[in-house]
Amino acid sequence: MNKLITYILAFILIFSLTANKAEAKNVPPKISADGVVLMDATTGSILYSKNQDSKYPPASTTKIMTALLALENCKLDDIVKIGKKPPFVEGSRIGILEGEKLSVKDLLYGLLLQSGNDCAQALAEHISGSIDTFSELMNKRALELGCQNTNFVNPHGLYDAAHRTSAMDLALILKELSKHKEFKEIATTTMYYIEPTNKSKEKRPIWNKNRLIQPNSEYYYEGCEGGKTGYTVQSKHSYVSVASKNGQRLIAVLLHDSERTYWSDVRKLFDYGFDNFSLETFYLEGDHLTEYTINDNIKIPLLASENFYYVKNSSSNEVPTLKINNKDLSEKSFKRGDNILTASILYKDKRIGTLNLASGIDYSSKKPLFNFSEKFNFNMIKSFLLKILKFTSILLILAIIMLRIRKKIRDKKRRKRKEKIREKIYMSKYKNFK
Incomplete structure (x- = not known):
């Protein structure tokens, strides 16, 4: 009897621990940073956030925008001649020298691995000529990416009261940067010379x-594809990172962390x-x-014009639905593959995106004189006969007009011939009279 009670108690304890563990797995973790975003990099879906739109000084996480602009505007083997100012910039540096010639690739390694402020300023001057002009380019690109709470005034993140961004905006920037294979190659290198x-x-x-990304570190995370730390006294600690697992890529942003628990x-x-969400395919192109x-x-x-993915919560069995945005196409002409309609994608009663729909065939809006594929009835026969009658009447009128024109031409020629004959007779009589 005692053994039975022991087994029952053990079973209850194990079940309770397992249930608690499963429940904890589904609960978002407590994060010490003030601004936090966890984003699916493929769809842009937000899986977790805290003060995602609040503005904070980002410190050196600013450098992911500098890296993005360098990859978009330069080639890795472009040579940069270092100006007077970069060697003397404050903060972390790799020790570049005035007049030194370095490749963009070297400067990107110094920027992303060792957080070189001198590398950031050198790249900014190479791309735009000055820090102010480069800052304008940074803000322009941020707006293009959908950033709503960002204002950059330098390429490295040294504290400035006007230099601000949000966790959401940094996630959007890192989402774009992670599309460049060069970023992963550089950001996952443990040592570079x-x-x-x-x-x-x-x-x-x-x-x-x-x-x-350090295999010997207690914080090593398999699947991490790069990241960037940041710190100033006023900005506190910040960190952005991207990781992939099972075909899904996630982006994490932590801003304004006073406890330095970001690792x-x-x-x-x-x-x-990764435990609670998965990237699912709704439709593939074609x-x-x-x-x-x-x-x-x-x-x-109607065919899908592009791939469409959505993020599914592991605890849900719901699937998206497709709502076509109808419009009249009867007067349009289009080819196979042309986008002719759009559809809204709804998931859990929320619109999660728009899908372009392409035609699977060629179509012309031009109608034949008579469509024999339509239902054959008296009204159609009457309509057809009226069309024929109108067409025949037009031809008859044209024929009459042409006959009248030809008759006038013949009459004119006949009169001319008579006049010439009269003239000859007259001239003949005039000669004889003389």
Whole structure:
């Protein structure tokens, strides 16, 4: 009897622990940073957030925008000649020298691995000529990416009261940067050496400060594709990172962290995201969705113009629905593959995106004189005969007009011939009279 009670108690305890563990798995972790975003990089869906639109000084996480602009506007083997100011910028540096010639690739490694403020300023001057002009480019690109709470005034993140961004905006910037394969290649390198230059005879070692990509670190995270730390006294600690697992890529942003727990916090965020959400395919490009009917008898196959993905919560069995935004196409002409309609994608009663729909066939709005595929009835016969009568009447009128014109031409020629004959007779009589 005692054994039975023991087994029952053990079962209850194990079940309770398992249930608590499963419940904890579904609960978002506690993050010490003030501004937090966990985003699915494919769809832009927000899986967790805290003060996502609040503005904070971002410190060196600013450098992900500098890296993005460098990859968009330069080639890795472009040579940069260092100006007077970069070697003397405040904060972290890799020790570049005035007049030194370095590649964009070298400067990006110094920027992302060792957080070189000198590298940031050198890249800014190379791309735009000055810090002010480069800052304008940063803000312009931020707006293009959908950032609503960002104002950059420098390329490195040294504190400035006007230099602000949000967790949401940094996630959007990192989402775009992570599309560049060069970013992952650079940001996951543990150690890099700058070869001797025209100003330095020695190799310069640059090591990666991101602990999530260091295999020997307690914070190592398998699947991490890069990240960037940041710190100033006023900005506090910040960290942005991207990781992939099972075909899904997540972006984590932590801003204004006074406790410096971002290494462990970002791991918790990634685990929460990968454990509770999955990237699902709704439609692939070219999939047949439905048909659109024109004039009650012509059916136009509608195809997906692009891939469409959505993020599914592991605790939900719901799937998205497609709502076609109908419009009259009867007067339109289009080719196979042309986008002719759009559809709203709804998931859990919320609109999560728009899908372009392409035609599966060619279609012309020009109607034949008589469509024999339509239902044959008296009204159609009457309509057809009226069309024939109108057409015949027009031809008859044209024929009469042409006959009258030809008659006038013949009469005119006949009169001319008579006049010439009269003239000859007259001239003949006039000669004889003389």
